[in-house]
Amino acid sequence: xxxxxxxxxxxxxxxxxxxxxxxxxxxxxxxxxxxxxxxxxxxxxxxxxxxxxxxxxxxxxxxxxxxxxxxxxxxxxxxxxxxxxxxxxxxxxxxxxxxxxxxxxxxxxxxxxxxxxxxxxxxxxxxxxxxxxxxxxxxxxxxxxxxxxxxxxxxxxxxxxxxxxxxxxxxxxxxxxxxxxxxxxxxxxxxxxxxxxxxxxxxxxxxxxxxxxxxxxxxxxxxxxxxxxxxxxxxxxxxxxxxxxxxxxxxxxxxxxxxxxxxxxxxxxxxxxxxxxxxxxxxxxxxxxxxxxxxxxxxxxxxxxxxxxxxxxxxxxxxxxxxxxxxxxxxxxxxxxxxxxxxxxxxxxxxxxxxxxxxxxxxxxxxxxxxxxxxxxxxxxxxxxxxxxxxxxxxxxxxxxxxxxxxxxxxxxxxxxxxxxxxxxxxxxxxxxxxxxxxxxxxxxxxxxxxxxxxxxxxxxxxxxxxxxxxxxxxxxxxxxxxxxxxxxxxxxxxxxxxxxxxxxxxxxxxxxxxxxxxxxxxxxxxxxxxxxxxxxxxxxxxxxxxxxxxxxxxxxxxxxxxxxxxxxxxxxxxxxxxxxxxxxxxxxxxxxxxxxxxxxxxxxxxxxxxxxxxxxxxx
Numbered sequence: 001x002x003x004x005x006x007x008x009x010x011x012x013x014x015x016x017x018x019x020x021x022x023x024x025x026x027x028x029x030x031x032x033x034x035x036x037x038x039x040x041x042x043x044x045x046x047x048x049x050x051x052x053x054x055x056x057x058x059x060x061x062x063x064x065x066x067x068x069x070x071x072x073x074x075x076x077x078x079x080x081x082x083x084x085x086x087x088x089x090x091x092x093x094x095x096x097x098x099x100x101x102x103x104x105x106x107x108x109x110x111x112x113x114x115x116x117x118x119x120x121x122x123x124x125x126x127x128x129x130x131x132x133x134x135x136x137x138x139x140x141x142x143x144x145x146x147x148x149x150x151x152x153x154x155x156x157x158x159x160x161x162x163x164x165x166x167x168x169x170x171x172x173x174x175x176x177x178x179x180x181x182x183x184x185x186x187x188x189x190x191x192x193x194x195x196x197x198x199x200x201x202x203x204x205x206x207x208x209x210x211x212x213x214x215x216x217x218x219x220x221x222x223x224x225x226x227x228x229x230x231x232x233x234x235x236x237x238x239x240x241x242x243x244x245x246x247x248x249x250x251x252x253x254x255x256x257x258x259x260x261x262x263x264x265x266x267x268x269x270x271x272x273x274x275x276x277x278x279x280x281x282x283x284x285x286x287x288x289x290x291x292x293x294x295x296x297x298x299x300x301x302x303x304x305x306x307x308x309x310x311x312x313x314x315x316x317x318x319x320x321x322x323x324x325x326x327x328x329x330x331x332x333x334x335x336x337x338x339x340x341x342x343x344x345x346x347x348x349x350x351x352x353x354x355x356x357x358x359x360x361x362x363x364x365x366x367x368x369x370x371x372x373x374x375x376x377x378x379x380x381x382x383x384x385x386x387x388x389x390x391x392x393x394x395x396x397x398x399x400x401x402x403x404x405x406x407x408x409x410x411x412x413x414x415x416x417x418x419x420x421x422x423x424x425x426x427x428x429x430x431x432x433x434x435x436x437x438x439x440x441x442x443x444x445x446x447x448x449x450x451x452x453x454x455x456x457x458x459x460x461x462x463x464x465x466x467x468x469x470x471x472x473x474x475x476x477x478x479x480x481x482x483x484x485x486x487x488x489x490x491x492x493x494x495x496x497x498x499x500x501x502x503x504x505x506x507x508x509x510x511x512x513x514x515x516x517x518x519x520x521x522x523x524x525x526x527x528x529x530x531x532x533x534x535x536x537x538x539x540x541x542x543x544x545x546x547x548x549x550x551x552x553x554x555x556x557x558x559x560x561x562x563x564x565x566x567x568x569x570x571x572x573x574x575x576x577x578x579x580x581x582x583x584x585x586x587x588x589x590x591x592x593x594x595x596x597x598x599x600x601x602x603x604x605x606x607x608x609x610x611x612x613x614x615x616x617x618x619x620x
Contacts, residue, residue: 046068046073046074046097046099047066047074050074050097058083058084059081059082059083060081060082060083060084061076061079061080061081062079062080062081062082062088063076063077063078063079063080063095064077064078065077065078072096072098073096073097073098073099073108074096074097074098074099075094075095075096076094076095076096076097077093077094078091078093079091079092079093079094079095087119088119089118089119089120089174090116090117090118090119091116091117091119092111092114092115092116092117092130093111093114093115094111094112094114095109095110095111095114096108096109096110096111096112097109098110107135107136108133108134108135108136109132109133109134109135109136109141110131110132110133110134111130111131111132112131113129113130113131114129114130114131115127115128115129115130116128116130116148118174118176118179120173120174120175120176121173121175122175122176122177122180125176125179125180125183126150127148127149127150128148128149128150129147129148129149130146130147130148130149131145131146131147131148132145132146132147133145133146134161139160139162139163140160140161140162140163140203141160141161141163142160142161143157143158143159143160143161143199144158145158146158146159150183151187151188151189152188152189152190152191152192152193152217152220152221153183153186153187153188153192153193153195154192154193154194154195155195155196155213156194156195156196157195157196157197157198157199157211157213158198158199159198159199159200159201159211160199160200160201161201161203162200162201162202162203163203177263177264178209178236178238178241178263180263181241181260181263181290182234182236182241184290185241185243185258185268186215186222186232187222187223188217188220188221188222189220189221190217190219190220190221190226191217191218191219191220192217192220193215193216193217193220193222193230194215194216194217195213195214195215195232196213196214196215197211197212197213197214197234198211198212199211199212207238208237208238209237209238210235210236210237210238211234211235211236211237212234212235212236213233213234213236214231214232214233214234215230215231215232215233215234216229216230216231216232217229217230222247224313224314224315225247225249225313226250226312226313226314227247227248227249227250228248228249228250229247229248230245230246230247230248231245231246232244232245232246233245238263239261239262240259240260240261240262241258241259241260241263242257242258242259243257243258243259244256244257244258245257245258249274249309249312250309250312251276251277251305251308251309251311251312252274252275252276252277252304252305252308252309253274253275254272254273254274254275255272255273255275256270256271256272256273256284257270257271257272258270265291267287267288267289267290267296268287268288268289268290269285269286269287270284270285270286270287270288271284271285271286272284273302274302274304274309275304276304276305276306276308276309276329277305277308278305280302280303280304280305280329281302281303281304282300282301282302282303282304282306282332283299283300283301283302284297284299284300284301285297285298285299286298286299286300286337292340293340293341293342294338294339294340294341295337295338295339295340295341296336296337296338297334297336297337297338298335298336299334299335300332300333300334300337301331301332301333301334302331302332303329303330303331303332303354304329305326305329306329306332307320307321307324307325307326307329308326315339319345321359324357324358324359325357325358326355326356326357327356327357327358328354328355328356329355330352330353330354330355330357330371331352331353331354331355332350332351332352333349333350333351333352334347334349334350334351335348335349335350336348336349343379344379344380345377345379346377346378346379347375347376347377348376349374349375349376350374350375350376350377351373351374351375352371352372352373353371353372354370354371354372355369355370355371356368356369357371364424364425366391366425368389368390368391369389369390369391370388370389370390371387371388371389372386372387372388372389373385373386373387373388373398374386374387375387380403381401381402381403382401382402382403383401384398384399384400384401384402384407385399386399387399391414391417392414392417392418392421392422392425393416393417393418393421394414394415394416394417394418394435394436394437395414395415395416396412396413396414396417397411397412397413397414397415398410398411398412398413399411400412400444404447405445405446405447405448406443406444406445406446406447407443407444407446408443409443410440410441410442410443410444410453411439411440411441412438412439412440412441412444412455413437413438413439413440414436414437414438414439415437416435416437417435417436417437418432418434418435418436419432419433419434419435419436419459419462420432420433420434422436432462432463433461433462433489434459434460434461434462434463435459435460435461435462436457436458436459437457437458437460438455438456438457438458439455439456440453440454440455440498441453441454441455442454442455442498449525450498450500450501450525451498451500451503452498452499452500453497453498454495454496454497454498455495455496455498456493456494456495456496457492457493457494457496458491458492458493458494459491459492459493460491461489461491462489462490462491463488463489463490488512488513489512490510490511490512490513491510491511491512492508492509492510492511493507493508493509494507494508494509495507495508501524501525501526502522502523502524502525502526503522503523503525504521504522505519505520505521505522505523505532506520507520508520508521508532508534514538515536515537515538516536516537517534517535517536517537518534518535518537519532519533519534519535519557520532520533521533521534521557527560528560528561529558529559529560529561530557530558530559530560530561530564531557531558532556532557532558533554533555533556533557533569534554534555534556534557534566535554535555536555554568554569555567555568555569556568556569
C-alpha cells in the first residue's frame with residue numbers, strides 16, 4: 001500500500017479550518033445575541049436587587065430611566081435618593097453601577113460631570129461638574145476620585161469610606177454641615193482655587209470622618225476680598241476644623257489660622273497677623289458666625305498701614321479718606337470691632353499713638369505728627385476722647401461726638417501754635433515769633449462751617465502788624481499825633497460766642513508798647529462781614545492829654561472780609577478841640593490831619609481777622 005506523502009497530511013487541518021471558523025462565528029453570534037437579548041433581564045435583575053437592599057434600610061432610589069450593557073454596567077438617569085415620603089437627600093443627572101463578573105466586592109459606582117444636589121434639614125447644597133469613582137471593598141468603599149466645583153472653588157480628593165459592622169443605620173439621617181461649613185469658609189470667586197487631599201469616613205450609628213486638604217489659587221476673591229494669590233492647608237474632622245492660610249493682599253500679606261469646635265452652632269475663630277508693604281505688622285484675633293453672618297474682631301494691634309490696605313477692600317474702601325496718607329503709620333490698638341454683613345461696622349475701642357500723616361488745606365499739604373487718642377464707634381457716630389496731635393509747631397487737642405460732619409459736645413483747644421506756620425498755610429508771607437492758643441466748647445458743623453458754642457483766643461509775642469486792630473490803631477495815632485513811637489511786638493486775647501453763622505466777640509483786648517486797644521463786635525459768616533467798635537488808649541503821655549485822647553480814639557471797625565476798615569467815631573471837630581494847646585499844633589492842620597487819616601484808610605488798612613474766614617478753613 002502506497003504511503004501518503006508528508007505534505008498531504010499537513011494539508012488536513014487546513015481543510016477543517018473553514019468549518020471551525022464558521023462554527024466559531026455562529027457561536028459568537030449566538031453569545032452576543034444572547035447577551036443583548038438578556039440585557040433587559042440582567043438590568044432589571046440588578047435594579048430589583050438594588051431596590052430591595054435599599055428598601056430594607058428605608059431608602060428609595062428614583063430614576064427616570066435605566067439601561068445595562070456589558071461594558072458600562074447599569075446606567076441610571078435623573079437619580080433621586082431619599083426616604084419614602086420625604087424630599088430626596090441626593091439628586092444627580094447620572095449614576096452608573098458596574099457589577100464584577102467574579103461576584104463579591106469590586107462593584108463600581110460612578111457619576112461623570114453631573115450636577116449634584118445635597119439636601120438636609122438645613123437646606124440645599126448645589127455642586128457643579130461632579131465626578132465620582134467609587135469601588136466596594138471588604139471595608140466598605142474606596143473613593144478613587146471625587147471631583148466637584150462650586151463657583152471659583154474646585155475640589156478633587158480621594159479616600160476611604162469604612163462601614164463598621166454592627167449598629168442600626170436604617171434611621172440614619174444625612175447631615176451635610178461639614179460640606180456647608182467648608183464651602184462657607186472657602187467661598188471663592190475669580191480664578192479657580194484648587195483643593196486636593198484625602199479623607200477617611202467611618203460609618204456606624206453615626207458618621208465620623210477626617211480630611212487633610214491643601215489649596216492654592218491665583219487672583220481670586222475670597223469672602224469679597226480681592227487677592228493676588230492664596231494658599232491654605234486644612235485639617236478637618238466631624239468634630240473640629242483647622243485651616244491655616246496665607247493671603248497675598250493688594251497691599252500686604254495676611255497669615256492666619258481659622259478653627260471651629262463643631263459644624264453646627266459654634267463660630268469660626270481666627271488668629272494671625274497682617275503685614276504691609278513696609279513690613280510693619282499687626283496681630284489680630286476674632287471670630288465669624290456664619291449663621292448670623294457676623295464678624296467680630298476682638299483685638300488688632302500693631303503699626304501696619306491699615307489705611308492703604310483697607311483702600312483695596314470693597315467693604316472699607318468708601319470709608320477711607322481719599323486724600324489722607326501716612327508717612328509713618330501710628331501704633332493702633334483696636335478692640336471689639338463688630339460688623340454684620342450688609343450692616344454698619346461698630347468699634348468698642350480704638351486707641352492710636354505716634355505716626356506722621358498729612359492732609360490738604362487750601363491746596364497746601366499740612367503735616368501732622370505725634371497722633372494720640374481713643375475713640376469708639378456705635379455704627380452711627382464716633383465718640384472721640386483725649387485725642388491730640390502736633391500741628392503748626394504746637395499741639396491741637398479735641399474730644400466730642402462726631403456724626404455726619406458735625407462734632408457735638410466738642411472741646412477743641414490749641415497750644416503753642418506758631419503764627420509763622422499758620423500764615424504760610426494761609427498763603428501769607430513774613431517771619432513771626434507769634435504763638436497762638438485757643439479753646440472752644442460747643443458744637444461744630446464742619447460741612448456747613450458753622451458753630452454753636454463759646455471760646456477764647458490768645459496771641460503772644462507777635463509783630464504788631466499781625467495783631468488784629470493794633471497796627472491800624474497805631475496808624476491812626478501816628479496820623480493825628482506825629483512822633484508816637486510804634487511798638488514792635490504785641491499780644492491780644494479775646495472771648496467769642498458762636499451762634500450758627502454769627503460769631504459775637506464780647507471782649508477783645510490787644511496791647512503793644514504804650515498802646516492798648518479794646519473792642520467788641522460781630523462776624524457774620526453768611527454775609528462775610530465784620531462790624532464792631534474799638535477804643536485805643538495810649539499810656540505814658542502827660543495826664544492832661546490822656547482823657548481827651550480816649551474820646552478821640554473811639555473807632556468803628558466794619559466791612560466785608562476783603563475790605564475791613566477802621567475809622568474814628570464822631571465829628572472831626574473833636575479832633576482839633578481835643579488837641580489844641582496840648583501838642584502845639586494849629587487847629588487847621590489837625591482838621592487836615594483828619595482828612596489825611598481818611599485818605600490813609602481809603603488805601604485799605606485792613607484787620608487781619610482771617611482766622612474767622614471760613615474760606616481759609618478748607619475741609620476735605
